Amino acid sequence: xxxALIHDYLAQDGGAERVLKALHEIWPEAPIFVLFHDxxxxxFIPSKNVTESWISKLPFNRRAYQWYLPWMPLxxxxxxxxxxxxxxxxxxxxAKGVITGPNTLHISYCHTPPRFLWADNYTYISDxxxxxxxxxxxxxxxxxxxxWDKMSVDRVDNFVANSRTVQxxxxxxxxxxxxxxxxxVELKSCSLKKMDNYFAAGGRLVGYKRFDLIVKxxxxxxxxxKIFGIGPELKxxxxxxxxxxxxxxxISDEAKGRLLSGARAFIHPQIEDFGITAVEAMACGRxxxxxxxxxxLETVVPNETGVFFHKQSWESLLDTLLNFNYExxxxxxxxxxxxxFSAEIFKNNIKKHIDDRYEEFKKGFxxxxxxx
Numbered sequence: 001x002x003x004a005l006i007h008d009y010l011a012q013d014g015g016a017e018r019v020l021k022a023l024h025e026i027w028p029e030a031p032i033f034v035l036f037h038d039x040x041x042x043x044f045i046p047s048k049n050v051t052e053s054w055i056s057k058l059p060f061n062r063r064a065y066q067w068y069l070p071w072m073p074l075x076x077x078x079x080x081x082x083x084x085x086x087x088x089x090x091x092x093x094x095a096k097g098v099i100t101g102p103n104t105l106h107i108s109y110c111h112t113p114p115r116f117l118w119a120d121n122y123t124y125i126s127d128x129x130x131x132x133x134x135x136x137x138x139x140x141x142x143x144x145x146x147x148w149d150k151m152s153v154d155r156v157d158n159f160v161a162n163s164r165t166v167q168x169x170x171x172x173x174x175x176x177x178x179x180x181x182x183x184x185v186e187l188k189s190c191s192l193k194k195m196d197n198y199f200a201a202g203g204r205l206v207g208y209k210r211f212d213l214i215v216k217x218x219x220x221x222x223x224x225x226k227i228f229g230i231g232p233e234l235k236x237x238x239x240x241x242x243x244x245x246x247x248x249x250x251i252s253d254e255a256k257g258r259l260l261s262g263a264r265a266f267i268h269p270q271i272e273d274f275g276i277t278a279v280e281a282m283a284c285g286r287x288x289x290x291x292x293x294x295x296x297l298e299t300v301v302p303n304e305t306g307v308f309f310h311k312q313s314w315e316s317l318l319d320t321l322l323n324f325n326y327e328x329x330x331x332x333x334x335x336x337x338x339x340x341f342s343a344e345i346f347k348n349n350i351k352k353h354i355d356d357r358y359e360e361f362k363k364g365f366x367x368x369x370x371x372x
Contacts, residue, residue, distance in 0.1 A: 030088075187342055200225070203277045228256060266288045274299070289309065289320060
């Protein structure tokens with residue numbers, strides 16, 4: 001079975017890239033097709049395995065790739081996927097829009113339908129740190145991209161969603177059924193060190209993840225808070241934060257494991273597709289204080305592995321923290337729960353799913369050949 005892997009682009013190390021890494025470990029010989037590859041940021045995949053699109057040859061494609069958004073669908077369609085039995089796309093943008101041959105099975109592991117085209121369209125434009133002219137022109141391009149995105153859904157034979165939350169979005173925006181396979185979470189970097197006196201938060205510091213709520217809350221509480229990660233919101237968050245809040249920047253998996261293991265709890269204020277970082281905190285035996293929406297509802301067990309706050313506001317988070325008892329938690333039980341989302345379980349589930357779908361695809365193709 002000749003397999004090809006398709007990913008949007010390799011420019012950041014997040015949950016989607018962890019999925020790609022796991023798929024690469026299952027099929028190490030499979031070529032990987034991307035729009036571009038920033039080798040300084042993503043080095044876990046050998047360059048010889050990666051084929052980049054013509055966007056990789058354009059100026060500033062690593063630093064300002066967002067400006068090439070209108071041309072990404074065309075570049076995705078130009079990937080040459082002849083002679084493959086199975087194409088696996090891992091997508092939150094355009095990778096699912098690749099064109100495959102009639103004898104090729106295309107399975108798309110969907111992290112979410114593009115947020116900026118669908119669920120978060122208006123927020124995306126209003127939160128952009130660009131002038132009024134860009135914000136005036138952008139809706140025209142987004143409209144055209146939305147049409148292409150909806151059309152590209154017909155090129156996928158089978159959708160796999162990374163959570164029930166995303167499964168609902170796929171059904172809502174694409175009118176397609178999908179199977180759910182939770183993404184892989186790295187559990188090995190966590191050690192059960194002694195709890196310290198701080199709370200932790202982190203991830204990509206972007207607007208929709210609502211780190212501003214955490215900063216506003218801890219400014220009022222004055223409790224120690226450590227935030228890891230980088231992103232466009234880092235500068236503004238630092239300006240707003242008081243001295244009790246420490247920004248750690250980008251840290252290694254080992255450092256993150258030590259940080260999460262020593263925290264009183266991990267704060268998770270956003271609506272996530274799945275929420276890998278929250279599961280990583282549970283893998284370190286620490287409870288999660290999460291907003292009660294999105295993927296957290298599928299990973300956090302109330303009063304066993306964490307607690308929820310029910311309004312996405314600093315007042316609701318503050319009230320939850322004031323009533324939170326950080327001592328009476330069974331770290332072993334929390335860690336055991338996180339093990340349900342391990343990389344090994346993901347690999348076994350996704351491989352079986354793809355093998356089963358490919359056998360069904362071959363049977364259907366052979367039956368059609370006999371009829372003709």
